[in-house]
Amino acid sequence: MPIPVSKKPVRVRVAPSPTGDPHVGTxxxxxxxxxxxxxxxxxxxLRVEDTDQKRSTRQSEEAIYRSLRWAGLQWDxxxxxxxxxxxxxxxxxxxIYRTHVQLLLDSGDAYRCFCTAExxxxxxxEQRARKETARYDGFCRHLDPHExxxxxxxxxxxxxxxxxxxxxxVVPDALxxxxxxxxxxxxxxxxxxxxxxxxxxxxxxxxxxxxxxxHVIRAEEWLNSTPKHLALYxxxxxxxxxxxxxxxxxxxxxxxxxxxxxxxxxxYYQRAGILPEALLNFLGLMGYSRxxxxxxxxxxxxxxxxxxxxxxxxxxxxxxxxDLQKLDWLNGLYLRAMTPEALADRVVAFQREDGRHGQxxxxxxxxxxxxxxxGDHAGAFFRGxxxxxxxxxxxxxxxxxxxxxxxxxxxxxxxxxxxxxxAQLETVIDWQPAAIEAPLRAACDKAGVxxxxxxxxxxxxxxxxxxxPPLFESLQVLGRALTLARLRVxxxxxxxxxxxxxxxxxxxxxxxxxxxxxxxxxxxxxxxxA
RNA sequence: GACCCCAUCGUCUAACCAGGUUAGGACACCGGCCUUUCACGCCGUUAACGCGGGUUCAAAUCCCGCUGGGGUCACCA
Numbered sequence: 001m002p003i004p005v006s007k008k009p010v011r012v013r014v015a016p017s018p019t020g021d022p023h024v025g026t027x028x029x030x031x032x033x034x035x036x037x038x039x040x041x042x043x044x045x046l047r048v049e050d051t052d053q054k055r056s057t058r059q060s061e062e063a064i065y066r067s068l069r070w071a072g073l074q075w076d077x078x079x080x081x082x083x084x085x086x087x088x089x090x091x092x093x094x095x096i097y098r099t100h101v102q103l104l105l106d107s108g109d110a111y112r113c114f115c116t117a118e119x120x121x122x123x124x125x126e127q128r129a130r131k132e133t134a135r136y137d138g139f140c141r142h143l144d145p146h147e148x149x150x151x152x153x154x155x156x157x158x159x160x161x162x163x164x165x166x167x168x169x170v171v172p173d174a175l176x177x178x179x180x181x182x183x184x185x186x187x188x189x190x191x192x193x194x195x196x197x198x199x200x201x202x203x204x205x206x207x208x209x210x211x212x213x214x215h216v217i218r219a220e221e222w223l224n225s226t227p228k229h230l231a232l233y234x235x236x237x238x239x240x241x242x243x244x245x246x247x248x249x250x251x252x253x254x255x256x257x258x259x260x261x262x263x264x265x266x267x268y269y270q271r272a273g274i275l276p277e278a279l280l281n282f283l284g285l286m287g288y289s290r291x292x293x294x295x296x297x298x299x300x301x302x303x304x305x306x307x308x309x310x311x312x313x314x315x316x317x318x319x320x321x322x323d324l325q326k327l328d329w330l331n332g333l334y335l336r337a338m339t340p341e342a343l344a345d346r347v348v349a350f351q352r353e354d355g356r357h358g359q360x361x362x363x364x365x366x367x368x369x370x371x372x373x374x375g376d377h378a379g380a381f382f383r384g385x386x387x388x389x390x391x392x393x394x395x396x397x398x399x400x401x402x403x404x405x406x407x408x409x410x411x412x413x414x415x416x417x418x419x420x421x422x423a424q425l426e427t428v429i430d431w432q433p434a435a436i437e438a439p440l441r442a443a444c445d446k447a448g449v450x451x452x453x454x455x456x457x458x459x460x461x462x463x464x465x466x467x468x469p470p471l472f473e474s475l476q477v478l479g480r481a482l483t484l485a486r487l488r489v490x491x492x493x494x495x496x497x498x499x500x501x502x503x504x505x506x507x508x509x510x511x512x513x514x515x516x517x518x519x520x521x522x523x524x525x526x527x528x529x530a
Numbered sequence: 531g532a533c534c535c536c537a538u539c540g541u542c543u544a545a546c547c548a549g550g551u552u553a554g555g556a557c558a559c560c561g562g563c564c565u566u567u568c569a570c571g572c573c574g575u576u577a578a579c580g581c582g583g584g585u586u587c588a589a590a591u592c593c594c595g596c597u598g599g600g601g602u603c604a605c606c607a
Contacts, residue, residue: 015607016607017606017607019606019607049607051606051607052606052607054606055606055607113605117605120604120605124604128531131531131532132531132532133531133532133533133603134531134532134603134604135532135603158605171534173535176535176536179534179535180534181533181534182533185532185533185603186533186603187603190604190605192605193605194605195605197605199604199605199606199607200606200607201607204607219601220534220535220536220600220601220602221601221602221607222602222607223534223535223601223602224533224534224535224601224602224603225602225603245535247535247536247600248600248601250599250600252540252541253599254599254600255599255600255601256600256601282542285542285543285556286542287542287543288542288543289542289543289544289555289556291544295544295554296544296554296555297542297543297544297554297555297556298555298556299542299543299555299556299557313547316536316542316543316544317535317536317537318536318537318538318543318599318600319535319536319599319600319601320541320542320543321541321542322542323541323542323557323558325541325557325558326541326542326556326557326558327557328557329556329557329558330557332569332570336570336571
């Protein structure tokens with residue numbers, strides 16, 4: 001049973017929320033949408049879902065454009081390039097949603113709800129206490145329309161979908177067949193918030209319809225809310241699109257991919273020197289596989305090849321673990337396939353990106369003794385994660401301090417310190433030295449450690465060794481994505497109760513290796529001259 | 531907890547839908563070759579159908595149950 005495609009031109013979309021760093025999951029879903037559109041001669045739309053006023057930012061939106069373009073996922077219509085179905089930024093479509101909510105209010109498919117947040121919390125708490133599924137209890141569902149109209153004039157309220165009671169809803173998922181839900185356990189979803197902006201559910205349905213989206217290819221986390229979306233399509237009298245829910249990318253422990261356990265920011269991969277074509281290739285291997293004429297699995301392929309024989313039905317639904325090792329291998333494959341000249345060009349272009357090359361030179365200038373020395377000092381700016389080896393001992397804050405009186409944190413306290421630094425730095429959007437310095441100093445104070453000791457731990461985490469250019473400037477050049485990723489790695493290392501033992505074992509191993517090297521009888525060329 | 535999804539080597543997956551394969555490939559790992567070293571490359575080894583019932587001459591494949599993993603249960607998306 002192939003994916004249903006009607007005579008209408010295929011139109012798909014990717015709809016990120018600009019509330020943080022550009023996510024690798026967006027690229028994953030974007031890739032399959034783009035490829036599906038291309039393989040059917042259709043359009044690929046980028047829609048910005050910025051209805052969460054508190055969390056959405058323009059910086060994040062811009063970063064999403066940059067990262068998606070970098071990855072090679074160019075959209076046919078979007079906020080920045082326009083199109084026949086705009087605007088493509090939901091915050092600019094408020095009137096449309098208001099009109100549509102009114103339609104539902106008039107038809108009785110939605111109702112105003114005046115319940116306070118406190119009451120809702122209370123209800124949920126009681127339900128939890130009774131071990132019931134937490135859901136809205138329908139308190140305002142049967143309010144008299146006249147009373148509702150009157151109260152709406154000066155009382156804050158939301159609008160809820162009057163979800164049909166009784167019976168069941170079957171979600172036709174192109175990858176799974178029909179998924180059956182008991183209507184009795186689906187509650188009346190909020191469609192419009194007190195601030196007058198729509199929730200995802202309303203905006204998504206209205207926009208998908210108005211933008212003539214034919215196929216909704218999105219992450220599996222949306223599967224359970226599809227009955228509500230179907231109810232909305234029915235209430236409006238619209239034909240729903242074809243739904244296909246993709247598996248979620250996973251961490252090594254199989255949980256949904258998260259920044260704590262994996263680099264999830266596309267900027268990380270860009271700045272870590274991953275080629276966009278390799279990243280896309282790798283994502284195309286997640287939950288999917290291609291074969292050659294002989295029927296053998298193919299690991300390396302171009303976007304065009306991926307598009308040429310994409311068959312969504314072949315998507316395997318087990319959640320694929322995002323394996324960085326395989327990404328690295330694939331990236332290496334691409335690098336080796338280039339001519340040396342092309343590689344050289346690529347490297348130069350990469351180092352010049354974001355002005356990193358120039359900035360790095362500025363920072364390491366005082367430290368280099370020769371031109372060739374540069375790479376040794378600046379290398380850490382251009383890598384993803386670092387090998388710490390013996391230097392991991394610096395992560396125990398204060399442990400390496402020369403002062404006898406220095407405060408030395410325990411492993412757990414050091415971890416708390418790193419977590420604190422990380423949490424603070426995550427809120428720093430304008431990545432400037434001063435903005436980076438303040439929270440780090442505060443974290444040192446909070447942990448009760450000397451500034452120098454605390455910053456040394458951060459320095460080694462970020463730069464891989466204790467001898468490095470001034471920290472805040474270094475972090476600036478390193479960039480937000482790489483800095484945060486490295487701190488998260490160290491938090492992970494410190495979470496291991498055996499961290500100290502392990503690093504001591506590493507010390508032992510390295511000393512042994514060094515000793516063996518010294519006793520190596522092989523004469524050096526210099527020695528043979530003597 | 532309720533509901534929903536999912537289930538092949540450690541990881542990504544093929545074979546499943548249209549039952550009959552020594553269960554194939556890739557990453558990683560281990561070993562070897564190549565090589566002044568490392569890397570690359572090449573060769574090879576180890577490694578999986580979660581468990582239990584059915585259906586069938588025959589089950590990784592179809593059905594049921596269990597177990598396990600995941601997701602969702604927001605005025606976030």
